[in-house]
Amino acid sequence: MAPRLVSGGEEIPRRPLGSTGVEVSVLGFGTAPIGLSNYQLPGYDQRANERLSLDAVAAAIDRGINFFDTAPAYANKVPTNGWSTDRASERMLGLALEGRPRDRLFIATKNMFDRMDAPGIRASLEESLRLLKTDYVDLFRVHGIIAKPFRADNWREFVNDDVLATFEALKDEGKIRFIGISGYREEALCAAIESGHFQVVMPQFNYFHRNAELELVHLAKRRGVAVAPMRPLTGGLMKALIEEIDPEGTLTADPYRVAMQYILGFDSVATIPVGMRTVAEVEHNVQLVCELEGRRRAA
Numbered sequence: 001m002a003p004r005l006v007s008g009g010e011e012i013p014r015r016p017l018g019s020t021g022v023e024v025s026v027l028g029f030g031t032a033p034i035g036l037s038n039y040q041l042p043g044y045d046q047r048a049n050e051r052l053s054l055d056a057v058a059a060a061i062d063r064g065i066n067f068f069d070t071a072p073a074y075a076n077k078v079p080t081n082g083w084s085t086d087r088a089s090e091r092m093l094g095l096a097l098e099g100r101p102r103d104r105l106f107i108a109t110k111n112m113f114d115r116m117d118a119p120g121i122r123a124s125l126e127e128s129l130r131l132l133k134t135d136y137v138d139l140f141r142v143h144g145i146i147a148k149p150f151r152a153d154n155w156r157e158f159v160n161d162d163v164l165a166t167f168e169a170l171k172d173e174g175k176i177r178f179i180g181i182s183g184y185r186e187e188a189l190c191a192a193i194e195s196g197h198f199q200v201v202m203p204q205f206n207y208f209h210r211n212a213e214l215e216l217v218h219l220a221k222r223r224g225v226a227v228a229p230m231r232p233l234t235g236g237l238m239k240a241l242i243e244e245i246d247p248e249g250t251l252t253a254d255p256y257r258v259a260m261q262y263i264l265g266f267d268s269v270a271t272i273p274v275g276m277r278t279v280a281e282v283e284h285n286v287q288l289v290c291e292l293e294g295r296r297r298a299a
């Protein structure tokens, strides 16, 4: 994969994605904020900001970010139809990635979690492929959400043999390259890592949520499984704390730098898909990640 340069001539760092043989940009792009109205920002209108969102994704690609994290659920709910959504983040990503060299992008999506059976999983992926304007996704993950907080002792009821066989079949058919899982209980994700079915796991792991540092990241490293944490910059908690303690905006230190330094300190963390809405956020985070990863490698 050809190295790509950020504006200052600096190469955006990459890390191996576990033992997949693929390298991904240490800074990834999390698309929940550009797919959902009101996501961590009350009053944010997803539709009204689509132009800014497309510009942010374009800037990310131009800066060498290659890991894009999306999901059918990062979208506005269609109120009268159960869990259905308008799939805005996949649609936005499809528009933004159009015309870009597909083999230089790593697209990660998830299944729509309301139908955890073979036809439901397949239908979800087909819709993702249509919206993302591609014939394969690099990473397809079981979407573990708050409504289904599977544990170590029941995760195989949720992710049963039929689900696993469907994901494996999609891999054999060339529609997905790698299989992953996201979830909120570290011990359940550890069991998933031990099962050998997954190449990437997505725990909630950040400066405030540190349980994954006890066992998960070490187990993942031993098993060659990549960690791509959800909410790597605390998912809005940092912002809430800053607003509480410094409403006038007088802080001279950058708390996001501290949060980023923490999460990048773990080897098995391959990429941090940070939720970003604007070009300015992309530029700022690229700068931070280049500086922090550069220091880490020099140490």
Ligand SMILES: NC(=O)c1ccc[n+]([C@@H]2O[C@H](COP(=O)([O-])OP(=O)(O)OC[C@H]3O[C@@H](n4cnc5c(N)ncnc54)[C@H](OP(=O)(O)O)[C@@H]3O)[C@@H](O)[C@H]2O)c1
Pocket: 029, 030, 031, 032, 033, 040, 041, 069, 070, 143, 144, 145, 182, 183, 202, 206, 229, 230, 231, 232, 233, 234, 235, 236, 239, 256, 273, 274, 275, 276, 277, 278, 281, 284, 285
């Ligand atoms: N169950 C799951 O699988 C699951 C669940 C949650 C998230 N995820 C994935 O993880 C991704 C990341 O999580 P997230 O988006 O919730 O949170 P995050 O990446 O931890 O943090 C995003 C927040 O940080 C702010 N931010 C980012 N860069 C900043 C900067 N340079 N300076 C100041 N503020 C900055 C954003 O601000 P603004 O709001 O002002 O833009 C936003 O509030 C999601 O986008 C999604 O792809 C997966």
